[in-house]
Amino acid sequence: xxxxxxxxxxxxxxxxxxxxxxxxxxxxxxxxxxxxxxxxxxxxxxxxxxxxxxxxxxxxxxxxxxxxxxxxxxxxxxxxxxxxxxxxxxxxxxxxxxxxxxxxxxxxxxxxxxxxxxxxxxxxxxxxxxxxxxxxxxxxxxxxxxxxxxxxxxxxxxxxxxxxxxxxxxxxxxxxxxxxxxxxxxxxxxxxxxxxxxxxxxxxxxxxxxxxxxxxxxxxxxxxxxxxxxxxxxxxxxxxxxxxxxxxxxxxxxxxxxxxxxxxxxxxxxxxxxxxxxxxxxxxxxxxxxxxxxxxxxxxxxxxxx
Amino acid sequence: xxxxxxxxxxxxxxxxxxxxxxxxxxxxxxxxxxxxxxxxxxxxxxxxxxxxxxxxxxxxxxxxxxxxxxxxxxxxxxxxxxxxxxxxxxxxxxxxxxxxxxxxxxxxxxxxxxxxxxxxxxxxxxxxxxxxxxxxxxxxxxxxxxxxxxxxxxxxxxxxxxxxxxxxxxxxxxxxxxxxxxxxxxxxxxxxxxxxxxxxxxxxxxxxxxxxxxxxxxxxxxxxxxxxxxxxxxxxxxxxxxxxxxxx
Numbered sequence: 001x002x003x004x005x006x007x008x009x010x011x012x013x014x015x016x017x018x019x020x021x022x023x024x025x026x027x028x029x030x031x032x033x034x035x036x037x038x039x040x041x042x043x044x045x046x047x048x049x050x051x052x053x054x055x056x057x058x059x060x061x062x063x064x065x066x067x068x069x070x071x072x073x074x075x076x077x078x079x080x081x082x083x084x085x086x087x088x089x090x091x092x093x094x095x096x097x098x099x100x101x102x103x104x105x106x107x108x109x110x111x112x113x114x115x116x117x118x119x120x121x122x123x124x125x126x127x128x129x130x131x132x133x134x135x136x137x138x139x140x141x142x143x144x145x146x147x148x149x150x151x152x153x154x155x156x157x158x159x160x161x162x163x164x165x166x167x168x169x170x171x172x173x174x175x176x177x178x179x180x181x182x183x184x185x186x187x188x189x190x191x192x193x194x195x196x197x198x199x200x201x202x203x204x205x206x207x208x209x210x211x212x213x214x215x216x217x218x219x220x221x222x223x224x225x226x227x228x229x230x231x232x233x234x235x236x237x238x239x240x241x242x243x244x245x246x247x248x249x250x251x252x253x254x255x256x257x258x259x260x261x262x263x264x265x266x267x268x269x270x271x272x273x274x275x276x277x278x279x280x281x282x283x284x285x286x287x288x289x290x291x292x293x294x295x296x297x298x299x300x301x302x303x304x305x306x
Numbered sequence: 307x308x309x310x311x312x313x314x315x316x317x318x319x320x321x322x323x324x325x326x327x328x329x330x331x332x333x334x335x336x337x338x339x340x341x342x343x344x345x346x347x348x349x350x351x352x353x354x355x356x357x358x359x360x361x362x363x364x365x366x367x368x369x370x371x372x373x374x375x376x377x378x379x380x381x382x383x384x385x386x387x388x389x390x391x392x393x394x395x396x397x398x399x400x401x402x403x404x405x406x407x408x409x410x411x412x413x414x415x416x417x418x419x420x421x422x423x424x425x426x427x428x429x430x431x432x433x434x435x436x437x438x439x440x441x442x443x444x445x446x447x448x449x450x451x452x453x454x455x456x457x458x459x460x461x462x463x464x465x466x467x468x469x470x471x472x473x474x475x476x477x478x479x480x481x482x483x484x485x486x487x488x489x490x491x492x493x494x495x496x497x498x499x500x501x502x503x504x505x506x507x508x509x510x511x512x513x514x515x516x517x518x519x520x521x522x523x524x525x526x527x528x529x530x531x532x533x534x535x536x537x538x539x540x541x542x543x544x545x546x547x548x549x550x551x552x553x554x
Binding site: 217245281286292293302303304 | 358360379380381384385389390392395396398399400401402405406409410412455459
């Protein structure tokens with residue numbers, strides 16, 4: 001049975017208010033707390049290390065897999081390996097995410113290593129939300145590593161969200177695209193207090209007509225610091241775009257390092273990076289609508305991170 | 307009723323000081339349509355910003371319905387019933403047109419209600435309601451959305467800074483109608499900064515501002531013939547030399 005804290009964490013990271021429909025695997029405090037495989041989606045435990053294998057049959061359409069992780073015990077540290085095998089012609093949604101509630105004084109950490117093997121002509125939407133809470137001195141740490149191998153003609157959309165409460169995070173994402181494959185990444189990040197967040201993307205456009213769009217929007221408040229690195233490598237006729245757009249506030253620090261590497265004359269790569277504080281005229285406009293300065297700021301940030 | 311009394315405003319650099327508004331007084335009566343006109347750089351937009359509380363005057367006072375609001379901030383003035391459409395509307399990444407209209411109206415507007423405001427400013431509502439108020443919108447679209455936010459507020463005093471700028475001629479007549487309807491619907495006072503003859507033509511009264519001063523004010527019938535005789539800058543100098551000061 002899940003505790004109330006764990007249920008609340010589930011609602012935060014996966015919008016789950018009850019047992020999800022379809023395939024799911026819920027991991028709570030390092031143990032399996034519920035699992036369901038379906039006719040098309042099989043979830044099984046790994047035998048050599050902690051984690052699961054998720055196998056999605058070719059041709060599976062309009063199905064979803066939820067694999068949330070919740071930690072409510074202080075001092076718990078784990079590394080979990082999850083492998084996804086998505087068959088040809090699938091159209092599926094995968095919802096991952098991790099919530100840590102740490103009311104103790106010891107650090108709690110979850111490092112999820114996700115590897116996606118995606119077949120041909122498949123469509124995958126992947127949503128990953130990170131959330132932390134708790135009053136203790138122990139930090140909430142998450143270091144996700146994601147590898148994505150996208151087969152011919154497949155498209156993957158990744159939504160990576162970390163809005164609250166994670167003290168320390170280092171996100172590494174590596175993607176390799178074959179012929180005609182497409183990757184779209186939307187990252188949204190908010191850091192506050194003394195939090196530190198690092199995000200590192202490497203996307204290799206290996207197949208002809210492959211394309212990638214990696215976009216990060218972030219807000220750094222108070223004394224928090226962010227480092228965003230995005231590297232797109234064009235090894236064939238391909239197009240790539242990466243964008244980092246950050247709002248900096250208070251005493252925060254933001255570093256953006258876009259990097260492009262073209263190894264083929266037909267590779268077209270673009271990067272954009274912008275860091276700045278909230279524009280004064282934006283605040284003024286919302287104040288003329290009757291909002292206070294702090295309400296205006298909140299609306300601007302909420303919109304920006306939408 | 308809005309009342310400006312002996313308003314002065316200036317900016318100071320390290321080595322120079324510049325007077326921008328010099329002892330300006332005028333009244334915008336209830337349910338009246340007042341247009342401020344005059345040459346570029348004459349202080350018109352600064353006046354609008356002083357009325358909204360974005361700038362603070364050096365001296366003088368601003369009264370709304372008899373209450374001195376000179377010391378109040380932007381938010382308080384907005385809550386007391388002043389709306390302001392900026393000359394250059396502001397863009398927001400991620401905020402949708404419908405969000406802005408909801409914030410403006412101060413309530414959970416239904417999509418239908420929000421659409422009405424957009425239709426009123428000549429935008430096909432369905433196409434815009436969920437658009438982001440970002441760089442993907444043209445200058446003219448932004449101006450119309452800006453006017454729609456003022457409509458959604460429905461306050462007793464609305465100030466528009468050059469609302470016609472960027473609006474194509476084809477839509478101009480409907481813009482005029484927006485102002486006329488607005489006045490009827492909420493019994494509002496409207497203060498518009500404009501150079502457009504057709505806006506001057508529907509004004510109850512016209513105030514001419516040049517070089518930070520009121521150079522003439524009076525009813526449309528008094529002011530318009532003089533203003534129309536020549537281009538505005540020339541008119542100003544003629545008014546200075548001639549008899550228009552009598553209107554003050």
